[in-house]
Amino acid sequence: MDKVSRSPAMTDVARLAGVSHQTVSRVLNDHPNVKEQTRIRVRAAIAELGYRPNRAARALVTGRSQLIGVVARNSTLYGPASMLTExxxxxxxxGFAVSVGSVRELDRSSIASVVDRHLxxxxxxxxxxxQVATANEALAEIPGDVPVVFIDGDPGSGRPVVTVDQEAGAGAATRHLLEAGHSTVWHVSGPVDWFDSAGRIQGWRQTLQEAGAEVPPLLSADWSAAEGYRAGQMLARMPEVTAVFAANDHLALGVLRALHERGRRVPQDVSIVGFDDVPEAAFFIPPLTTVRQAFGDVARAALSLLLGQMRTEPDTARHIVVPPHLVVRDSVAPPA
Amino acid sequence: MDKVSRSPAMTDVARLAGVSHQTVSRVLNDHPNVKEQTRIRVRAAIAELGYRPNRAARALVTGRSQLIGVVARNSTLYGPASMLTExxxxxxxxGFAVSVGSVRELDRSSIASVVDRHLxxxxxxxxxxxQVATANEALAEIPGDVPVVFIDGDPGSGRPVVTVDQEAGAGAATRHLLEAGHSTVWHVSGPVDWFDSAGRIQGWRQTLQEAGAEVPPLLSADWSAAEGYRAGQMLARMPEVTAVFAANDHLALGVLRALHERGRRVPQDVSIVGFDDVPEAAFFIPPLTTVRQAFGDVARAALSLLLGQMRTEPDTARHIVVPPHLVVRDSVAPPA
DNA sequence: GCGGGGAATGTTATCGATCACATTCACCGT
DNA sequence: ACGGTGAATGTGATCGATAACATTCCCCGC
Structure with a gap:
């Protein structure tokens, strides 16, 4: 009579608990109007049968799934990868599952196809x-009735965005160096088309200007240690360079290495601050003073914005900014 | 009469095309018994309405979703991250979506909870x-009726596994160094509880033994550049060391830096081979000879094993091994 | 003691697909 | 001309949950 080990459905639970399936549903959804005793009986039946609600059935009738789609660049960079796991x-x-859709480049068509798969x-x-402006175009591809949150996106896009306050982070780094007594601070930046880079450049520049310090020429690179090394080779040759702010820790690593090769000691001759606080930053030589971004906070903020939209709440906040903070280690000292 | 922009269902398409919903279903599933003309009409209706099949409804009736769950360690390491995107x-x-469940440690309870979420x-x-043996215990948590494939797992577990042939890769690296004329090869390994590390150690040792070369003591580390550097500092002090095989490129980077600091030139004084071929490996100084793992092939093999299990095919292959290959650059030369 | 009201529970329709099973249709051979 | 056969299409049941509505139950006040 009974099917061989079909996974139990709500009615099975109901039968065992001696109630109707609707009551089981109410217990599952924490409806108030269920007598405590019944609730307990139902819970017991659920446990006994090892019942799991069928998400597909639920999604069918409610019209919404418990899946959140993430569109991210196919990247092994520390920031994006951390972001995803957080x-x-x-x-x-x-109670949501996350479906990833990675994309090689953040151009319009790639994003469109990933978004399509998610829809x-x-x-x-x-x-x-x-992280880059070209991704903005993909906005048009996303229908208005799907809740969307951008992370690291364009604050001016009109869509909800969560970002780390890059300017504040860069400002803190720069200020830390100025306060140590350096007359100015050089900057090795990330790719200029990234919002992150732009914000850090802006924060660095503004802090220098506010302090009345000269703004040295910008050295821009990608995010790699290799380019940091290249930039570092230039910097090492210039004796007037005593303080460097690198846009991420890998760049800083490259700079560190170049300085070392030229015999310029860190921090005695040159001070340096990074950005990201990658796990190994504390093991650099010397341990790197850097700026930590609270990826966890960003992730939670993004989620709450998203949940808010799902509940069609009036968007209280459309742009959440998460402050980073300086992690002081041993790579900064007063100038000689 | 008609609801405001409810997303169209199969019956809407059917009505527009002048057929029954069942015919639409047949077109969608590429059933043979549909007249070409009808098929075209239905396709046109689908396009006109912008119809998308409701996966939830389909999943409900067929009993299977189009979702594959991935359990991975919460990691920003190059290998695992690449694996995931591939x-x-x-x-x-x-046609499958991927739901990620990351976990901080590969211990029994963490894995169990992630698996539970996926189920x-x-x-x-x-x-x-x-990648580590402790994950094996989690096997017990996974019910037998859900298809599972392990990547980088224990080949002896009895479950389908896809791995890169670490021994072959390590062997190729070691042989490459021996063939350049070095009398033996030192090895800086990854954590010994990783299967990957164990395989590479084994391949290295065996190749040396077969060549009749002496097997130097093993230097084991985690996967970081920091520990590579530490190992490198030891190696740099020993003039008899002329060839080093590092278990990944980041370790190699650390070794490289240590050697450089001690004035030992690469490759003139010491030759070195890495593993992984991370994107920046070609930009190391000197460009690093390394071993590339075909993550894409691994991913595709894992998927096909999984799809095979879903079709309840007799498992033709339970263990697929993907060969890596040596990428020769400039970090190896004959000994002085 | 009876009507009222809210809490607790049950009944039935519904979501949008697939499946199993009709049914219709066209064409063929005898 | 007629039955047979397979292709093309349609009909109704079904999956397992939630939603709307109906019903029962209990307690309270007058």
């Missing part, structure tokens, strides 16, 4: 980690 | 990226 963690805590899955919401 | 790509091509989502299959 978001997954936060979403899991809220196909009927995701409840979308998170786009969009 | 797998996502492959799965997308096959909750009724994933069609699971991929576990399990």
């Amino acid at each position: 978001f997954e963690q936060a979403a899991a805590d809220a 196909d899955q009927r995701v409840a919401g979308l998170v786009v980690i969009a | 797998f996502e790509q492959a799965a997308a091509d096959a 909750d989502q009724r994933v069609a299959g699971l991929v576990v990226i399990a």
Whole structure:
């Protein structure tokens, strides 16, 4: 009579608990109007049968899934990768699963196809980690009725965005160096088309100007240690350079190495501050003073914005800015 | 009469095309018994309405989702991160979405909870990226009726596993150094509890033994440049060291730096080979000879094993081994 | 003691697909 | 001309949950 080990459905639970399936549903959804005793009986039946609600059935009738789609660049960079895992963690805590769609480049068509795949899955919401302006165009591809949050995106896009306060972070780094007594601070930046880079450049420049310090020429690179090394080789040759702010820790590593090769000691001859606080930053030689971004906070903020949109709440906040903070180690000292 | 912009369902398409919903379903699933003319009409209706099949409804009736769950360690290491994006790509091509569940440590309870979340989502299959033996215990947590494939897992576990042939890769690296004329090769390994590390150690040792070369003591580290540097400082002090095989490129980077600081030139004084071929390896100084793992092939193999299990095919292959290959650059030369 | 009201529970329709099973249709051979 | 056959299409049940609505139950006040 009974099917061989079909996974139990709500009615099975109901039968065992001696109630109707609707009551089981109410217990599952924490409806108030269920007698405590019944609730306990139902819970017991659920446990006994090892019942799991069928998400597909639920999604079918409610019209929304428990899936959040993430669009991210196919990248092994520390920032994006951390972002993804932190978001997954936060979403899991809220009962959502995360479906990733990676893309090689953040251009319009790639994003469009990934977004399409996500919509196909009927995701409840979308998170786009969009560090460059070209990703903005992809906005048009996303229908208005799907909740969307951007991380690291263009604050001026009109869509909800969560960002780290790059300017504040860069400002803190720069100020830290100035306060140590350096007359000015050089900057090795990331790719200028990244919002992150732009913000850090802006924060650095503004802090120098406010302090009345001269603004040296900008050295811009990609995010790699290799380019940091290249920039470092230039800097090492110039005796007037005593303080460097690198846009990420890998760049800083490259600079560190170049300085070392030229016999310029850190921090005695040159002070340096990085950005990111990658796990190994504390093991650089010397341990690197750097700026930590609270990826976890960003992830949670993004999630809460997304959940807010799902509940069609009036968007209280459309742009959340998470402050980074300086992690002081041993790579900064007063000038000689 | 008509609801405001409810997303169209199969019956809407059917009505527009002048057929029954069942015919639409047949067109969607490429059933043979549909007249070409009808098929075209239906396709046109689908396009006109911008219809997307409701996955939830489909999943409900067929009992299987189009979701594959991936369990991976919360890591920003190059290998695991690459693996994930490559797998996502492959799965997308096959019409599957990928839900990630990351975990801080590969211990029993963490894995169990992530697996549980995935089962909750009724994933069609699971991929576990399990580089360490402790992950094995989590096997017990996974019910037998859900398809599972391990990547980098224990070949002896009895479950389908896809691995890179670490021994072959390590052998190639070691042989390359021996063939350049070095009398033996030192090895800086990764954590010994990783299967990957164990395989590389084994390949290195065996190749040396077969060549009748002496096997120097093993230097084991984690995967970081910091520990590579530490190992490098030891190696740099020993003039008899002329060839080093590092278990990954970051370790190699650390070794490189240590050697450089001690004035030992690469490759003139010491030759070195890495593993992974991270994007920046070609920009190391000197450009690093290394071993590239075909993550894409691994991902595709894992997917096909998984799809095979879903079709309940007799498991033709339970263990697929993907060969890596040596990428020769400038960090190896004959001994002085 | 009876009507009222809210809490607790049950009944039935519904979501949008697939599946199993009709049914219709066209064409063929005898 | 007629039955047979397979292709093309349609009909109704079904999956497992939630939602809307109906019903029962209990307690309270007058």
